[in-house]
Amino acid sequence: xxxxxxxxxxxxxxxxxxxxxxxxxxxxxxxxxxxxxxxxxxxxxxxxxxxxxxxxxxxxxxxxxxxxxxxxxxxxxxxxxxxxxxxxxxxxxxxxxxxxxxxxxxxxxxxxxxxxxxxxxxxxxxxxxxxxxxxxxxxxxxxxxxxxxxxxxxxxxxxxxxxxxxxxxxxxxxxxxxxxxxxxxxxxxxxxxxxxxxxxxxxxxxxxxxxxxxxxxxxxxxxxxxxxxxxxxxxxxxxxxxxxxxxxxxxxxxxxxxxxxxxxxxxxxxxxxxxxxxxxxxxxxxxxxxxxxxxxxxxxxxxxxxxxxxxxxxxxxxxxxxxxxxxxxxxxxxxxxx
Amino acid sequence: xxxxxxxxxxxxxxxxxxxxxxxxxxxxxxxxxxxxxxxxxxxxxxxxxxxxxxxxxxxxxxxxxxxxxxxxxxxxxxxxxxxxxxxxxxxxxxxxxxxxxxxxxxxxxxxxxxxxxxxxxxxxxxxxxxxxxxxxxxxxxxxxxxxxxxxxxxxxxxxxxxxxxxxxxxxxxxxxxxxxxxxxxxxxxxxxxxxxxxxxxxxxxxxxxxxxxxxxxxxxxxxxxxxxxxxxxxxxxxxxxxxxxxxxxxxxxxxxxxxx
Numbered sequence: 001x002x003x004x005x006x007x008x009x010x011x012x013x014x015x016x017x018x019x020x021x022x023x024x025x026x027x028x029x030x031x032x033x034x035x036x037x038x039x040x041x042x043x044x045x046x047x048x049x050x051x052x053x054x055x056x057x058x059x060x061x062x063x064x065x066x067x068x069x070x071x072x073x074x075x076x077x078x079x080x081x082x083x084x085x086x087x088x089x090x091x092x093x094x095x096x097x098x099x100x101x102x103x104x105x106x107x108x109x110x111x112x113x114x115x116x117x118x119x120x121x122x123x124x125x126x127x128x129x130x131x132x133x134x135x136x137x138x139x140x141x142x143x144x145x146x147x148x149x150x151x152x153x154x155x156x157x158x159x160x161x162x163x164x165x166x167x168x169x170x171x172x173x174x175x176x177x178x179x180x181x182x183x184x185x186x187x188x189x190x191x192x193x194x195x196x197x198x199x200x201x202x203x204x205x206x207x208x209x210x211x212x213x214x215x216x217x218x219x220x221x222x223x224x225x226x227x228x229x230x231x232x233x234x235x236x237x238x239x240x241x242x243x244x245x246x247x248x249x250x251x252x253x254x255x256x257x258x259x260x261x262x263x264x265x266x267x268x269x270x271x272x273x274x275x276x277x278x279x280x281x282x283x284x285x286x287x288x289x290x291x292x293x294x295x296x297x298x299x300x301x302x303x304x305x306x307x308x309x310x311x312x313x314x315x316x317x318x319x320x321x322x323x324x325x326x327x328x329x330x331x332x333x334x335x336x337x338x
Numbered sequence: 339x340x341x342x343x344x345x346x347x348x349x350x351x352x353x354x355x356x357x358x359x360x361x362x363x364x365x366x367x368x369x370x371x372x373x374x375x376x377x378x379x380x381x382x383x384x385x386x387x388x389x390x391x392x393x394x395x396x397x398x399x400x401x402x403x404x405x406x407x408x409x410x411x412x413x414x415x416x417x418x419x420x421x422x423x424x425x426x427x428x429x430x431x432x433x434x435x436x437x438x439x440x441x442x443x444x445x446x447x448x449x450x451x452x453x454x455x456x457x458x459x460x461x462x463x464x465x466x467x468x469x470x471x472x473x474x475x476x477x478x479x480x481x482x483x484x485x486x487x488x489x490x491x492x493x494x495x496x497x498x499x500x501x502x503x504x505x506x507x508x509x510x511x512x513x514x515x516x517x518x519x520x521x522x523x524x525x526x527x528x529x530x531x532x533x534x535x536x537x538x539x540x541x542x543x544x545x546x547x548x549x550x551x552x553x554x555x556x557x558x559x560x561x562x563x564x565x566x567x568x569x570x571x572x573x574x575x576x577x578x579x580x581x582x583x584x585x586x587x588x589x590x591x592x593x594x595x596x597x598x
Contacts, residue, residue: 023485206456207444210437217430224428226413226442284432 022333025278025286029293029326032276036297040304048307055183057299061273063088063254065192065295066247067266068273069199070240072291075274076203077236078216078283079135081124084244085266086146089259091117092248093150096159096258099168106170114245120146121241125234143267150260159258175253188250192292195243199288212236217284272298272319276326280334297322342401343368343540344389344420344509349398351384358384359395360564366509371531371541373551373572375584376561382544383513385561389542390422390511391415402508413442421506425513427498431487436460436467438486439501470504471497474533492523496530503534510534511542516550528554548577560584568593 021028041049067084074081091113099109120142127138164171174188203209214222215229215236222229252258277294279286298319305315346364350357358381366372376382387393389400391409400407402418409415412422429438440463446452447459467482476496486494495515502510512531516524524547531554535541545551551558551572558570560583568583568590575583575591582588 019488201455205458205460207446207458208456210433210441210444210458213433214430214437214441217432221426221428221430222441224412224422224424224426225430225438226416284430 018333018335021329026290026293028329028333029276029278029290029297032322033293033297033300036300036304040300040308044304044307048304051181051183053303053307055185055189057296057303058189059184059186059254060303061295061299062186062188062192063247063251063263064266064269064273064298065292066195066243066250067270068277068291068295069192069195069288070243070247071267071270071274072277072279072286072288073199073212073236073240073243074135075271075279075281076212076216076283076286077233078219079128079233079237080139080271080281081135081237081240082139082267083120083124083143083146084240084270085263086143086150087117087120087241087244088248088251088266089263090120090146090150090153090248091245092252092258093154093159093260095171095249096164096168096252097153099171100159100163100258103167106168109168109171110249113248114242117241117243117245117248118238119241121238121244122234124241125237128237129230129233147264154258154260156260158260161256164252164257171249171252171258172256173253174250175256186253188253191246191250195246196288196292203288208232208235213284215283269298272323275330276322278326278330280330281327282334285330285334294326341368342366344400344402344542346385346389346400347398349385349388349395349400351388351393351395357564359388359398362398362561362565364389364559364566365569366540366542367557369535369538369540370556371535371543371554372557372559373543373545373555374559374561375545375548375551375580377585380561380584381564382561384564386422386511386513386542386544389415389509390420416505419506419508420511421502421509422511423495423498423502423513423515425517427494429486429494429498432485434485435471435482435489435497436463438497439463439467439470439504443505466504467500470500473537474500474503474530476500476530490523491519492526495519495523495527499527499530499534503537503539506539508540509542510539511544513544514546515543516545516547524550548581552577552580560590562586 047053067088070084071081094116095109095113098104098112099106124139124142127133128135174191175186177184177186203212211227211232214227215232219229251263255262273295274291275281275294276297277286277290279290301318302315305318342365344366346362349359349362351359362385364385374382384393388395391412391414394410407418430441445459445462447457451457452459464482471482486497489497515531516527519527528550531541531543543555555572558572558580559566560568560570560580562584570580579588583590
């Protein structure tokens with residue numbers, strides 16, 4: 001039996017760099033993060049590069065990081081979820097109302113919150129797989145629906161911090177701080193880091209994780225290869241909803257109270273983190289760790305510009321420019337496959 | 339013909355008033371390459387989809403190794419040992435060669451980490467993938483962790499064929515495997531098809547490319563108006579006669595219908 005041979009083509013310098021970025025989706029965001037840290041250490045002076053300030057940045061990105069983790073699963077599957085923040089706030093309202101206002105045991109409050117988040121994600125999944133709605137439209141609708149449900153269930157009332165401390169202090173658990181060498185980290189920050197580690201494992205080392213990529217890469221091909229894509233999508237949106245509920249618990253600790261009006265644009269911040277982190281909006285490409293890096297990049301820019309005394313509007317300007325640069329980069333990197 | 343591995347009798351499939359399969363018969367013998375040829379719209383793909391589980395026939399019977407089967411989905415056909423290499427290959431470009439080969443039938447680590455942590459046994463999957471690629475002579479694919487999109491068209495076809503061969507225990511169906519390829523890569527895929535046959539796995543080859551069909555096929559199933567109108571021996575007929583029979587320009591030679 002003689003071997004069948006196919007030709008290889010030689011590869012040039014820029015193309016090799018493009019391929020490197022293509023095969024290592026976290027390389028580009030990681031470089032941006034390191035460069036921006038170095039740059040702000042010079043621009044913003046020594047107040048920026050202290051353990052305290054760095055830990056503050058991590059605290060500030062905790063909630064958006066968790067939402068970004070949920071959003072990453074969905075964007076990897078070639079979808080988008082505009083309702084993540086609404087699911088999160090609804091879940092936190094369910095936890096707060098049941099645990100504090102209705103005074104039920106905390107376990108029931110938390111379970112109800114997680115159930116609410118998962119149910120919202122499941123509903124998104126149903127709309128997308130059964131009614132065949134585009135994810136953008138389905139979740140644009142549910143964003144408003146969940147926000148309205150949240151106002152209805154909360155009666156547009158904030159659950160106050162003092163009441164939580166008195167009746168259900170566990171709800172604020174993830175806001176508690178631990179000091180290490182001048183750094184101030186919350187349990188929520190550790191939870192976020194642990195969540196990213198867990199999702200990294202799931203996406204890279206389990207069949208479910210590989211199928212998330214497969215469905216996002218080419219749904220028809222995945223079906224022909226024997227994956228039940230619709231079932232996969234349903235599970236992805238449900239898991240994302242569950243992660244949003246977890247974010248809701250962390251958000252209570254971060255804010256100190258349960259406010260139905262909080263994080264109204266959290267979905268956009270989460271998408272920003274995912275995109276700057278190098279995930280392709282076309283699905284199937286990217287890394288969960290990129291989202292963590294993307295969230296940190298946004299945090300570093302905001303903090304650095306603030307300490308350097310730059311007006312808030314230029315912070316927004318910079319984040320916008322970062323998004324555009326990241327998507328342009330993705331377009332270029334994806335040309336490798338052409 | 340050697341004893342049939344896969345056979346079908348009296349298959350019928352209607353879509354409204356359109357009859358895609360009209361009392362269609364089919365036999366694939368052990369260890370042979372059976373080419374299926376037919377004009378566009380003759381109903382080849384409906385027949386192939388019925389055999390691979392993608393279409394459920396309205397009437398008729400399909401037997402695999404003499405046992406009647408009724409596939410409800412491609413997944414069931416795959417479980418029974420019938421693998422299909424689709425024309426679009428059904429590969430995921432962003433995933434690695436290994437991930438593609440094992441998509442939907444991943445191997446998990448033994449013991450606790452496999453059972454409870456659901457961890458994939460990447461080493462084992464790499465080993466099996468490498469073994470299969472090497473056996474079929476796809477030696478030039480060095481890095482089986484590279485993404486499929488970095489491969490050439492012929493290499494991708496090779497990966498899809500190897501995947502089918504690695505898991506197809508009874509039959510491999512190939513839909514236009516050379517259609518998207520250049521001359522040289524097309525030749526190599528034909529070599530690959532022969533190698534698969536030489537390993538004892540029978541192949542159903544759907545192709546429009548008559549030179550390719552006559553080069554590798556042991557028998558040719560001619561499909562016309564939703565049914566088999568002839569089975570030809572490529573050493574008996576020439577290419578232009580086969581095309582004439584296929585298009586209805588000449589009558590097929592008398593057929594001795596094998597008893598089921």
